Amino acid sequence: MKANGLKEIRIHGRGGHGVVFAATALAEAAYREGKFVQAFGIYGAERRGAPVTAFVRVGDRPEMPRCQIQQPDIVVSFDTNLPKEQVLKGLKPGGMLLLNCPDSSEGWDLCGRGYLVRLVDASQIAVKSGLGAVGIPVINTAILGALVQVSGVCSLESLTSVLQDKIPRHMNENLAAARGGYAGVRELECYATAL
Amino acid sequence: MEQKIITGNQAVAHAVRLSKTQVVSAYPITPQTTVMETLAEMWAAGEYTGEYVNVESEYTALSYCIGAAYAGARAFTASSAHGLAYMHELIHWAAGARLPLVMTNANRAMGAPWCIESDQLDSLSQRDTGWIQFYCANVQEILDTVILAFRLAEEVHTPVMVCYDGFYLSHTYEAVNIPSPEVISQFLPNPRTQALFDLQTPTNHHGLVGSEAMSQLMQVRFKAMARVFDRYNLLNTQYAGITRRSYPAVEYSGPENAKTLFVTAGGMAQTIKSFFSSTEREEALVRIKMFRPFPMEDIRRYLAQSHVERIILVDRNVCMGVGGIFAQEVRAALAGLSGLPEMVELNLAGGLDLTPELLSKALLAVQEGEKMIWAVNLL
Missing domain, CATH: 3.40.50.970 (Thiamin diphosphate (ThDP)-binding fold, Pyr/PP domains)
Structure with missing residues (x-):
């Protein structure tokens, strides 16, 4: 947490993941609880599969920087195939990483760095909720649920109320995915040898 | 509403x-x-x-x-x-x-x-x-x-x-x-x-x-x-x-007798303001909203004051052979006045992102006496 209660969240994913939607839905949910918010995404040529980064600021005061987030409090990665150096850039000891992956950190070697690492199997939660299929799951609402849980910027109820207003179809599946993500966050277990 | x-x-x-x-x-x-x-x-x-x-x-x-x-x-x-x-x-x-x-x-x-x-x-x-x-x-x-x-x-x-x-x-x-x-x-x-x-x-x-x-x-x-x-x-x-919202042609924010003024236009102003408030700095910000016609009188009123020692002109554009374009306009507005403060340019041409980290580095470069600071060299 920074000055004025400002929390800065950076989200990494790919075109088609719904990264910018996730950022704006989180901002809107926090806004409904009376917070000041800002959300935006950056992309080069807009195309499916290209890396996309989105940013969310939530604070108690209206003054916020208007720039990309270099030193995030929380980083979210939609999958483990994204360039690790970019995802972790600027993340300080004490900061938090939320990673979408099945059980371990899939070779990301995150132990002993001083981050808080949280995992969520958003791909499986999404498929179980009926969103997409194995190999092409629609994961953003599951990750949003997990992000609400780890960030504490709003309640799960505020998130689901935003999703109900914003999502045009597959409402029940998306709400189930968000709740599944919220409940499905795990801590990364680091074994002594890895530390 | x-x-x-x-x-x-x-x-x-x-x-x-x-x-x-x-x-x-x-x-x-x-x-x-x-x-x-x-x-x-x-x-x-x-x-x-x-x-x-x-x-x-x-x-x-x-x-x-x-x-x-x-x-x-x-x-x-x-x-x-x-x-x-x-x-x-x-x-x-x-x-x-x-x-x-x-x-x-x-x-x-x-x-x-x-x-x-x-x-x-x-x-x-x-x-x-x-x-x-x-x-x-x-x-x-x-x-x-x-x-x-x-x-x-x-x-x-x-x-x-x-x-x-x-x-x-x-x-x-x-x-x-x-x-x-x-x-x-x-x-x-x-x-x-x-x-x-x-x-x-x-x-x-x-x-x-x-x-x-x-x-x-x-x-x-x-x-x-x-x-x-x-x-x-x-x-x-x-x-x-009717809306309780006002946008002066030139907006001044910060302490009244600030010795250093940042001058900029557009959204970078908000990053500079939040940088001041998070670091409890003594500088003030002059944001130019109206560019044509150029509000020369407002610029003179805020910038040509005896307590102002330094002006940092922040531009996200460059006129080749001259410098930042807002900087160029500000210099023209102040031309002919005596006892003008030192003027330094911070240039983010190419659309560089103005971050608090970059501002901290730029202030160090200003201390070292640089007059035309290319932000890209500070990344």
Whole structure:
């Protein structure tokens, strides 16, 4: 947490993941609880599969920087195939990483760095909720649920109320995915040898 | 009034809708595209009821709006970068013809090479076309400025370009108060419903003139531009009366007797302000909202004060061979005054992101005596 209660969240994913939607839905949910918010995404040529980064600021005061987030409090990665150096850039000891992956950190070697690492199997939660299929799951609402849980910027109820207003179809599946993500966050277990 | 989380581009569309615009025409270009996408959605939903004209280029988009404005319609277009450059000839024409058009420009770098980052050289290159130009610092301000722009354009018979940072404002979601149509109708009169042209009695406009007539017309336009300061201040006060939101042509924030002043335009102002508040610094910020006409008196009043020792001019654009363009204008406004403070430029040409980390590094470079600091060398 920074000055004025400002929390800065950076989200990494790919075109088609719904990264910018996730950022704006989180901002809107926090806004409904009376917070000041800002959300935006950056992309080069807009195309499916290209890396996309989105940013969310939530604070108690209206003054916020208007720039990309270099030193995030929380980083979210939609999958483990994204360039690790970019995802972790600027993340300080004490900061938090939320990673979408099945059980371990899939070779990301995150132990002993001083981050808080949280995992969520958003791909499986999404498929179980009926969103997409194995190999092409629609994961953003599951990750949003997990992000609400780890960030504490709003309640799960505020998130689901935003999703109900914003999502045009597959409402029940998306709400189930968000709740599944919220409940499905795990801590990364680091074994002594890895530390 | 309702409050919504929307982007800068969506804010433009709301303002165009609330202004009862009769004709919109534009050609898509990143980062402007979602302005016209949102207007198209509003048209489909019956919320925007004017004409929506699809065209094959920016040149035609502005041509169409010029035709509509000649006929007396309230017309709007939007663009960025190469699209704006492609309109250039007609941008001159609209001002010469005294047409009260409003255009928004989401700032983007000019190629080569292709670059969609938020450099301001696209609209600053249109500096001498005779349009009024504003630069906005947040999403709410974009919505309010477009509404103000329609009234101002129609009162001084001069087109207005409302500019804002591509992505940092065009694509940023923030909480915005969207006024009700009833509130806006207290401020902005309904557009004319009778066409100025009558096909039964055809007339010809803006045919060939000699240099004397041309010079006289240019003097008239010059004097009209000089009236913009007072007119804008009056309209801004009136608008503030109904919305409680005010946007001075030049905004000063920070301690009154600050020794160091940052001067900038657009959304970078907000990063500088939050940098001050988080580090409890003693500097102040001067944000230039109105670029044409250039508010020289305000600039002198804030910058040429005996307690000011240093001015840091922050530009996200560069005029090759000279320096930052806002810096160049500020220097011209201060020319001839004695005892001026030291002036330093921090340049983010190419659309570089101004971060608190970059500001800290830039301040160190200032301490070391650098006069032209290229932010790209500090990354």
